[in-house]
Amino acid sequence: MTLIEKVLHLAPVIPVVVIDDARQAVPLARALVAGGLPVIEVTLRTAAALDAVRAIADEVPDAVIGTGTVRRPADLDASAKAGARFAVSPGASPDLVAAARGHDVGWLPGAATASEAMTLAEQGFVFQKFFPAEAAGGTALLRSLHGPMPEIRFCATGGIGVKNAPDYLATPNVACVGGSWCTPAALMRAGDWQAIEALALAASQLRGD
Numbered sequence: 409m410t411l412i413e414k415v416l417h418l419a420p421v422i423p424v425v426v427i428d429d430a431r432q433a434v435p436l437a438r439a440l441v442a443g444g445l446p447v448i449e450v451t452l453r454t455a456a457a458l459d460a461v462r463a464i465a466d467e468v469p470d471a472v473i474g475t476g477t478v479r480r481p482a483d484l485d486a487s488a489k490a491g492a493r494f495a496v497s498p499g500a501s502p503d504l505v506a507a508a509r510g511h512d513v514g515w516l517p518g519a520a521t522a523s524e525a526m527t528l529a530e531q532g533f534v535f536q537k538f539f540p541a542e543a544a545g546g547t548a549l550l551r552s553l554h555g556p557m558p559e560i561r562f563c564a565t566g567g568i569g570v571k572n573a574p575d576y577l578a579t580p581n582v583a584c585v586g587g588s589w590c591t592p593a594a595l596m597r598a599g600d601w602q603a604i605e606a607l608a609l610a611a612s613q614l615r616g617d
């Protein structure tokens with residue numbers, strides 16, 4: 409089993425988090441792990457992101473830490489250097505595909521169409537992020553892809569929350585879903601780790617319909 413395959417099967421939900429202040433990283437990660445969500449994706453959208461990844465990798469051993477918004481080969485290298493185990497991209501590019509082969513971090517590339525999914529599978533990446541899930545066609549599109557390409561498995565992300573997650577989790581080619589709903593900006597700003605742990609707990613108990 410590859411690292412990415414393991415990561416996608418550890419929990420039903422991968423929280424996608426935006427961290428503005430690296431000091432939030434450790435208490436946040438502890439809350440998510442305590443709530444049953446050990447896999448955490450920190451988006452590389454903020455200046456604090458890599459320091460946050462480093463802090464979680466160093467101080468929260470039960471977390472499986474990865475990066476998101478990985479758009480360039482340099483992002484993969486920076487992720488590995490900070491201690492990330494995996495890296496997630498909203499899509500894929502020839503440069504990223506080449507850099508991801510044999511890289512220390514496991515790579516989860518993004519796909520939103522049949523052609524994108526087929527191209528990535530041809531290149532050896534059968535685990536993919538289906539993004540932007542709701543905007544691209546949701547579970548109807550995923551079910552349509554399952555017929556002709558049953559070996560491809562997705563982490564569906566984009567517009568998913570506690571209400572529609574069960575429908576995704578019941579879709580045969582969905583391994584897990586990702587989303588930002590467990591870590592709302594207001595709770596992050598307030599440092600309300602208890603509330604975030606409660607959201608994580610509810611998410612960790614989600615199952616397919």
Ligand SMILES: O=C(O)C(=O)C[C@H](O)[C@H](O)COP(=O)(O)O
Nearest residue numbers: 451476477498565566567587588
């Ligand atoms: O940053 C990335 O790498 C992305 O691909 C986008 C994120 O996964 C989504 O922004 C999360 O989606 P929401 O749960 O709808 O907020």
